[in-house]
Amino acid sequence: MSSSSVPDGKKLVRSPSGLRMVPESGAFHSPFSLEEPHWVPDKEVPRRFEVCDRGHHESRHHCRRCGRCFCDKCCSKKLPLPRMCFVDPVRQCSACSLVSQREGEFYDKQLKVLLGGGTFIVTLGTSDKMETMTCRLSNNHRYLFLDGESHFEVELTRISSIQVLTEGSSPGGAGSRASGLLVQYKPMGSQDSQTLRLDTAPDHKGAAQWLAAMHKVILIRILLLLMLILLLSLVCSSQ
Known part of the structure; x- marks a missing residue:
């Protein structure tokens, strides 16, 4: 993992899931923030996806929020994930994307209030x-x-x-x-x-x-x- 320092006590970090802008010191992490999950290793994924029961001949992707593996159809949405400090929208499964949408409203409106x-x-x-x-x-x-x-x-x-x-x-x-x-x-x-x-x-x-x-x-x-x-x-x- 490589990183470069940027102003305002934050640094740009590249992880397997994408670019993240995180505080330089863990002492300044927001209590709203989430740790980036460990991806479920491909060898530990069941022979068929548990959510949709499709076989692994389908394209597979890891949800950036929960770290689990899904087929392309069940993990197709790319949404902002400010709680993990991602710079760009990232791929998320259907269940996690619903939560992120609710949180997006909070970050856009309620947090400012x-x-x-x-x-x-x-x-x-x-x-x-x-x-x-x-x-x-x-x-x-x-x-x-x-x-x-x-x-x-x-x-x-x-x-x-x-x-x-x-x-x-x-x-x-x-x-x-x-x-x-x-x-x-x-x-x-x-x-x-x-x-x-x-x-x-x-x-x-x-x-x-x-x-x-x-x-x-x-x-x-x-x-x-x-x-x-x-x-x-x-x-x-x-x-």
């Missing part, structure tokens, strides 16, 4: 003190920055749960709307959980848009978990 931030009434732990602060995602996607009269940061990898708060009818119902966020996390250097509550500030439309984008992050995490379960079941059934 999260980086822009929203204004909230912030309460930390059981304190009665509330402060108006701007909450935004850091440029490297690793922290939530909260800025007001004070400033503090929450590292995303130390968040154990995120709940979108709603008001109106039942959560998710037609009359409900996102009104805040409840975050459970462990501060740096501590093993004790801390609660962070963000409520939308009056007359701040940006806060509602920011919450909607964060809700999309949660939905994508659930979708990825379901896809992982599906892929594991396919692998087990082929053995």
Whole structure:
């Protein structure tokens, strides 16, 4: 594998799957990023493709997202895969391409909203003190920055749960709307959980848009978990 350094702390890397623009230091990897999978060796591929049951006289390709081998028809789509930092669209199987399409919408729209931030009434732990602060995602996607009269940061990898708060009818119902966020996390250097509550500030439309984008992050995490379960079941059934 060869690489050449480029500005802004990133480097261009050539892998079997294509060109990737990755951080020079692993410490700056986005928590949204995915590791490039190992390709399933040709000798370990079943005599017939498990997805479509075609024989290996068909052209075969490896999906750049899951690393499994498919016939040409089942692995024909080339889509952007920003979570693996590919420069160009790459070949993906039918199942992975559906996930990548959903993620593409997040990168094109919701991620920009999260980086822009929203204004909230912030309460930390059981304190009665509330402060108006701007909450935004850091440029490297690793922290939530909260800025007001004070400033503090929450590292995303130390968040154990995120709940979108709603008001109106039942959560998710037609009359409900996102009104805040409840975050459970462990501060740096501590093993004790801390609660962070963000409520939308009056007359701040940006806060509602920011919450909607964060809700999309949660939905994508659930979708990825379901896809992982599906892929594991396919692998087990082929053995």
